[in-house]
Amino acid sequence: MSKILSEMKKHLEENKEIGDLKVGALLALGHQLEAIFYYLGHELGTILNVKRIKEVKDIPEELKSIIPKYNIGDIIITESTDEIISLKLKGHSSSKDLIGKDIKSKGNFCSFEAGMLAGIVERMSNAHCFAQEVNCGLQTGGEACEFMIVFQKD
Numbered sequence: 001m002s003k004i005l006s007e008m009k010k011h012l013e014e015n016k017e018i019g020d021l022k023v024g025a026l027l028a029l030g031h032q033l034e035a036i037f038y039y040l041g042h043e044l045g046t047i048l049n050v051k052r053i054k055e056v057k058d059i060p061e062e063l064k065s066i067i068p069k070y071n072i073g074d075i076i077i078t079e080s081t082d083e084i085i086s087l088k089l090k091g092h093s094s095s096k097d098l099i100g101k102d103i104k105s106k107g108n109f110c111s112f113e114a115g116m117l118a119g120i121v122e123r124m125s126n127a128h129c130f131a132q133e134v135n136c137g138l139q140t141g142g143e144a145c146e147f148m149i150v151f152q153k154d
């Protein structure tokens with residue numbers, strides 16, 4: 001990052017364009033941006049109105065009602081145990097305008113939704129959890145992204 005900034009400074013001093021360097025800086029920020037989007041999604045997830053769920057096994061059913069209610073996307077639960085919930089999501093805000101347009105992401109792109117899923121499930125279950133996008137449609141070329149929600153054991 002600092003290398004890009006000093007390069008930018010040099011370009012400014014030499015009266016050259018810095019357009020490409022701005023894109024470079026954005027890419028270098030990738031991981032920090034992911035964390036920021038996750039945080040943002042998580043904060044949003046925790047203020048949505050969800051039901052308190054006593055049994056972990058009942059969480060998938062409630063997710064299937066909450067996700068469409070807030071127009072977050074189309075959800076398919078693929079696996080659910082006491083420790084994890086795996087699901088597919090499509091039509092969500094991070095990817096819906098990009099999918100099918102030949103834009104490929106290198107990493108997992110939808111950290112906003114991952115954070116939101118974690119926030120929603122935490123709110124429902126009152127237990128800490130973490131969510132991760134395990135396969136992004138923008139990477140795989142599929143139309144759905146796959147997420148895994150993991151309950152943290154104390």
Ligand SMILES: [Zn+2]
Pocket residue numbers: 095108109110133135136137138145146
């Ligand atoms: Zn994705």
